[in-house]
Every structure is written in C-alpha cells, then in structure tokens.
Amino acid sequence: xxxxxxxxxxxxxxxxxxxxxxxxxxxxxxxxxxxxxxxxxxxxxxxxxxxxxxxxxxxxxxxxxxxxxxxxxxxxxxxxxxxxxxxxxxxxxxxxxxxxxxxxxxxxxxxxxxxxxxxxxxxxxxxxxxxxxxxxxxxxxxxxxxxxxxxxxxxxxx
Numbered sequence: 001x002x003x004x005x006x007x008x009x010x011x012x013x014x015x016x017x018x019x020x021x022x023x024x025x026x027x028x029x030x031x032x033x034x035x036x037x038x039x040x041x042x043x044x045x046x047x048x049x050x051x052x053x054x055x056x057x058x059x060x061x062x063x064x065x066x067x068x069x070x071x072x073x074x075x076x077x078x079x080x081x082x083x084x085x086x087x088x089x090x091x092x093x094x095x096x097x098x099x100x101x102x103x104x105x106x107x108x109x110x111x112x113x114x115x116x117x118x119x120x121x122x123x124x125x126x127x128x129x130x131x132x133x134x135x136x137x138x139x140x141x142x143x144x145x146x147x148x149x150x151x152x153x154x155x156x157x158x
Contacts, residue, residue, distance in 0.1 A: 047094060139151065
C-alpha cells in the first residue's frame with residue numbers, strides 16, 4: 001500500500017512538473033525580464049539615494065554593490081553584476097563625486113549623451129595632482145567571455 005501511494009504521488013508530482021517547451025520558454029523570458037527590471041530599479045534607486053544623500057559618498061555599504069573611492073574621497077564608484085551576461089559578465093557602474101557645492105551621482109554617458117552600455121567593474125580609483133587640478137584614474141575590468149577579459153583606465157576631473 002505504501003508503495004502504491006508513493007508511485008501515485010510520484011506520478012501526480014511529475015505530471016504537475018511537466019511543462020511544454022513553449023511554457024518553459026515563456027517562463028525563462030519572464031524571468032529575464034524580471035531580472036532586467038530589477039537592475040533598472042536598482043540603478044534608479046541607487047542614483048536617487050546617492051544624489052539625495054551626500055553623506056553616502058563616505059558611507060561603507062555592506063551590500064552586493066562593490067564600492068571603491070579615490071584617496072581623497074571625492075570620487076566613488078559603485079559596481080554590481082547584473083547577472084545578465086552569461087560568460088560575458090554584464091556589470092553596471094555608477095559614479096558619485098564631490099563638486100565645490102554638492103555631491104552628484106551619475107551613470108556615464110556616451111555619444112549624444114545617451115547612457116553608456118557599461119560592462120565593466122571598477123576595481124580601484126587612483127589620483128594625482130597637477131598645478132591646476134586633480135586627475136582621477138579609475139581602473140576598470142571587463143569580462144568578455146570565459147577566456148577574454150581586459151583591464152583599462154578611465155580619466156576624470158571634477
């Protein structure tokens with residue numbers, strides 16, 4: 001009797017779990033859209049929080065967001081893995097900086113002021129002073145596949 005109940009339970013459970021390929025595809029599309037939407041919400045929330053709370057420039061966050069700051073604490077990068085890239089990791093990075101009058105945060109823009117499709121992670125920020133200004137050097141890392149990656153630099157002035 002116990003064996004019969006176990007078999008019936010297994011068969012009914014298996015029938016409930018069976019999905020057509022079309023149903024599986026729809027569920028995967030839905031899951032991807034949810035991840036994309038979550039990343040968009042995270043970026044918008046982070047930008048709003050950073051722009052509305054200047055003290056965040058100096059706060060040590062203990063989250064999935066990786067933060068690095070310049071030695072003088074006037075430039076900070078917030079990077080996270082979007083989990084959207086497969087073997088090509090897709091990262092997002094937001095920069096926050098101190099001007100003379102305020103603290104600002106923004107995502108870098110590319111051609112025609114369109115948001116840049118950032119795939120890099122900011123590992124470190126270094127700086128050096130000239131007579132006129134401080135030059136900031138952000139060390140960035142991108143993983144293009146399981147065998148290709150690169151490290152590069154971005155230069156900033158505030």
